[in-house]
Amino acid sequence: MILTNEELHQRFFYDDGKLFLKQKTTKMDTCRAIGSEVGTIQKNGRRYVKIDGKATLVHRIIFQMHHNYLPKFIDHIDGNPLNNKIDNLRECLHSENSKNRVTPKNNTSGVKGVDKSGSKWKVRIGLNFGRLYLGTYDDLELAELVAIEGRNKYHKQFASHR
Numbered sequence: 001m002i003l004t005n006e007e008l009h010q011r012f013f014y015d016d017g018k019l020f021l022k023q024k025t026t027k028m029d030t031c032r033a034i035g036s037e038v039g040t041i042q043k044n045g046r047r048y049v050k051i052d053g054k055a056t057l058v059h060r061i062i063f064q065m066h067h068n069y070l071p072k073f074i075d076h077i078d079g080n081p082l083n084n085k086i087d088n089l090r091e092c093l094h095s096e097n098s099k100n101r102v103t104p105k106n107n108t109s110g111v112k113g114v115d116k117s118g119s120k121w122k123v124r125i126g127l128n129f130g131r132l133y134l135g136t137y138d139d140l141e142l143a144e145l146v147a148i149e150g151r152n153k154y155h156k157q158f159a160s161h162r
Contacts, residue, residue: 003051005068011051012038014065017085019049019058046081059084063091073097079162092158098126099151099158109140112161113147125150 003011013022019039021032032038039049039058047058062084064070071091078088079102092100103112113125113134121143123134134150137143151159 002054005064008061008065012061012065014062014086017062017083017088019061019084041082044081047084059089062086063089075100075158079160095129096158098129099155100160102160102162109143111140111144111147113151114140114143123147123150125154127154 009022011021011023012019014020018037021034021036021038024032024034039047041047048055049058049061050056051061059074059076059081060070063074063086066086073092073094073096075090075092075097076083076088077090077100079100080088103110107114108116109121114121114123116122117136120136120138121140122136123143123146124131125134125147126132132150132154134146135143137146148161151161
């Protein structure tokens with residue numbers, strides 16, 4: 001972040017997961033009224049605001065305003081990139097952030113970590129920038145339980161079953 005915590009507090013105020021314009025400071029800010037919510041939602045589903053011409057993620061500004069530092073990675077605990085409430089944001093490593101992802105759209109079973117393999121269900125979870133194979137099962141419900149158990153064991157507080 002280019003701005004200090006003091007500068008962020010001069011420009012913005014936070015309320016219930018949203019960032020609002022407190023003071024007009026750049027040409028970009030003049031199109032918004034003081035007190036209006038800042039940022040636009042981009043194609044990736046995240047809210048950005050331009051600060052001095054540079055697109056910046058709103059959740060990063062909120063985290064810095066509350067904690068007075070900016071970590072390399074910030075995780076949305078509930079997996080919703082638009083829920084920028086401060087209690088939903090936590091510092092993390094890249095690998096931890098990856099564990100909290102939602103079920104990919106190309107998943108063949110509808111269950112995170114479980115894919116169709118012939119007539120069976122293959123269970124794999126992400127681990128240390130790779131995939132950990134947890135077996136192949138005849139029953140989808142059993143495969144789902146194995147996937148959940150594996151994520152709970154290896155991903156701990158970053159386990160996501162969405």
